[in-house]
Amino acid sequence: METYILSNGVTIPKLGFGTWQIPDGDEAYQAVSHALKVGYTHIDTAQAYKNEASVGRAIADSGVARKDIFLTTKVWNSNHSYDLAKASIEESLQKLGVDYIDLLLIHWPNPKAFRDNWMEANAETWRAMEEFYEAGKVRAIGVSNFMQHHLEALFETAKVKPMVNQILLAPGCPQDELVAFCRQEDILLEAYSPLGTGAIFKNELANELADKYGKSVAQIALRWSLQKEFLPLPKSVTPKKITSN
């Protein structure tokens, strides 16, 4: 597995396994177990996916050493305060059954409940995340779905700069300006929904390119992502697709 290096020196595998919409229980357990078996070393979950317990169980049972797995989770929208974020991160550690999380993200910058004070809510959530980072319970911290103005607001109070921004990046959604800004700030871009949550398989051009190069549509999309130096996070519950991705 090839890797990138984050701005704080932490190594991160270039391809991750997405787990959004994989129900907790047997489905998440089987999908993550298969991913680890066929060589993924990086798993992306979130408090909101409600499958942290099954993801953690699959990791524990995999036989792969904890240090050889890169595990990401995200603080959910309802936990945007110092105290709520802290409690939720403790809960994530407990559900995942791990002593540390490799990468912890703020899932969304501006949830409805905090619309009037999102800047302060993010700053306070970040302060809690920095404490876990400084205590060694989280190896890297970052954000998700942050646009440039959300990042600039966070920079006002952050002691530790975000190392990652996880955003929608797919051939139909290259987000050039935000990508350039993140690069200027030394923030790695993770590509969520790299297959357009399945939409790319119906795209005519993607199918033409797959025929032209003798590859699958998924391979074309993932190669696009890697050539852009993004970190794609394809999701699947189908063993064959998990392996081929």
Ligand SMILES: NC(=O)c1ccc[n+]([C@@H]2O[C@H](COP(=O)([O-])OP(=O)(O)OC[C@H]3O[C@@H](n4cnc5c(N)ncnc54)[C@H](OP(=O)(O)O)[C@@H]3O)[C@@H](O)[C@H]2O)c1
């Ligand atoms: N931070 C955020 O706000 C955010 C938002 C969205 C996603 N994400 C992350 O990004 C991950 C990926 O995004 P996503 O879940 O939207 O979907 P995606 O990876 O873009 O696409 C998944 C869909 O493509 C299908 N698929 C996967 N590989 C395939 C292949 N080789 N051939 C044919 N079909 C294939 C899957 O089918 P089956 O599952 O039926 O096999 C599923 O329907 C998420 O799971 C999550 O970890 C984060």
